[in-house]
Amino acid sequence: MKDSIAPSSVEPLASSFTAAPKSLMERVEDALLPLINLVFLLLMFFIVAGQMQNRALPDLPGTIAEDASDRVRADLMVLASGEWQVDGRKVDANSLARHLPASDSKPSLTVGAAAGTAMADLESLFGLLADRGYQDVVLLTEPSGP
Numbered sequence: 207m208k209d210s211i212a213p214s215s216v217e218p219l220a221s222s223f224t225a226a227p228k229s230l231m232e233r234v235e236d237a238l239l240p241l242i243n244l245v246f247l248l249l250m251f252f253i254v255a256g257q258m259q260n261r262a263l264p265d266l267p268g269t270i271a272e273d274a275s276d277r278v279r280a281d282l283m284v285l286a287s288g289e290w291q292v293d294g295r296k297v298d299a300n301s302l303a304r305h306l307p308a309s310d311s312k313p314s315l316t317v318g319a320a321a322g323t324a325m326a327d328l329e330s331l332f333g334l335l336a337d338r339g340y341q342d343v344v345l346l347t348e349p350s351g352p
Contacts (some may be wrong), residue, residue, distance in 0.1 A: 282331075286320040288327045315335065315342070
């Protein structure tokens with residue numbers, strides 16, 4: 207004898223799997239999960255891809271040299287008074303190009319600025335350097351006192 211199920215005793219499958227509608231808070235939480243996952247993925251990426259430079263800063267005006275053998279040398283120093291120095295000698299705008307390395311011989315020019323150097327002094331210097339062909343300038347500064 208064949209077992210048969212009467213059609214009236216079978217419930218539709220869809221009705222047994224339907225859940226109560228989600229509240230607004232549950233829907234917001236569900237929508238935020240992909241964003242949270244993305245933030246953590248970006249955090250891991252920047253931790254892995256970020257590089258820490260193990261390069262010492264050059265002696266800036268007003269600092270004491272610790273060990274000069276492994277320190278980076280600044281091509282141009284800007285004192286708090288606004289004066290410029292190249293290799294310990296004061297230079298002015300007219301003689302600056304003669305004392306600096308050629309703009310095509312180095313990938314970037316390193317400029318050390320003392321604490322308290324006015325931004326207007328740096329802007330005029332950067333404009334002058336750009337006119338002389340220095341496109342990449344690395345600015346090294348020291349923090350101002352407390």
